[in-house]
Amino acid sequence: MTENTADTVSEIPPTAHPAPLTLLGLGAMGTALAGAWLAEGHPLTVWNRTAARAEPLAARGAGVAATAAEAVAANRLVVVCLLDDASVEEALDGADLTGKDVVNLVTSTPGTARDRAARVTARGARYLDGGIMAVPPMIGVPQAGPYVFYSGSQELFEEHRATLAAPAGARYVGADAGFAALHDVALLSAMYGMFGGVAHAFALVSGESVDPRALAPLLSSWLTAMTGSIAATAGRLVAGDYTGGVVSTLAMQVAGVPTFLRTAEEQGVSTELLTPYFELMQRRLAADPDRNGAEDLTGVVDLLRGRG
Known part of the structure; x- marks a missing residue:
């Protein structure tokens, strides 16, 4: 693993002579x-399979290429923001990539990104993979983050760097081409876990005279407060000691599981979003009685990796 040289988001001031570039793909993000x-x-x-999408940009001064190959030929820096990996393959198939700098912003897996990097560099180009942590309305709005x-x-x-940072901050995470996708999916996976918990919480109260709008700020503030545990988990993973500074032990949390399950049953709510995690907690506690439940929830990471 290479050392990260840009571990904070880079906001680069506009250059005196903004560099030219090519963009393949004009969906909402493109x-x-x-x-x-x-x-x-x-x-x-710019180039897009449906040429009409380029018309508003042409009115603002963008050049419009008739083919992807023509667009690639126009500039050294080529940014790809298409629908999927198959679209990328098709768009680049007939293009001469010799001497080009290809930046692929299509969401993919780490393995796919590494394969793409190998294929692109074999054709004489340099390659950078990207994972966009934003939705289209946030692009070009620095205060949106x-x-x-x-x-x-x-x-x-x-x-x-200056060109890449113009629409959104730029964070370099390593020479391994798969790391951008890995970071992207890791953050999004945590997001979906949070969404699952939020869905369960709203389901619990939906049959009662509880206004979900009143619950919403309570959920937001509670989840924000709980994010403090993230850094502690990272520290324990590095140290290899899951018992240091623990406030809520695994044993204590497992003891509370029946209350969550009974509450869901009383409210007529499925536990399918919670049960897998609870089962991991119980397995971790049962796996090694010598731990005596003194660690926190960090050991679940080991279970997911097939350890512990």
Whole structure:
């Protein structure tokens, strides 16, 4: 694993002469990116399978290429923001990538990103993979906090850093091309876990005279307070000691599981969102009686990795 050289989001001031670039793909995210680059004065060439999508951008000064290969030929820096990996493969198939700098912003798996990097570099280009941590309305709005994870060629990242940071902050996470996708999916996985818990909470109260709008700020503030445990979990994983500074022990939390399950039963709510995690907690506690339940929930990570 290479050392990260940009462990904070990079906000780069506009350059005196914004660099030209090509953008393949004008869906909602691609259009937002294009608008941000045009607003910063970057000469932009765009291509989209449905040509009509390019018309508003052409009116703002973007050049419109008839084919993906023509768009790639127009500039050294080529950003790809298409629907899926198959679309990327198809778009780049007939293009000459020799000497190009390809930045792929299509959400993929770490393995797919590594494979793409190998194929692109074999065709004479440098490669950078990206994971966008934003929705289209956040692009070009720094105060909204958008940023993109980048991994792959560090030289490419440093050379084009100002351009890449124009629509959203830029965070380099390593030379391994799969790391951007890995970070992206890790954060999104945690998000969906939170959404699952929120759905269960609303389901519990939905049959009662509880206004969900009144519960919402309580949920938000409670979840925000609980994020303090994230850094502690990371520290315990590094230290290998899951018992240091524990406030709520695993034994204590497992003892409370029946209350959660009975409450759901009384409210007529399925426990399918909670049961898998509770079962992991119980397995961890039962796996080693010598621990005496003194650790916290960090050991669940080991179970998910097939350890512990």
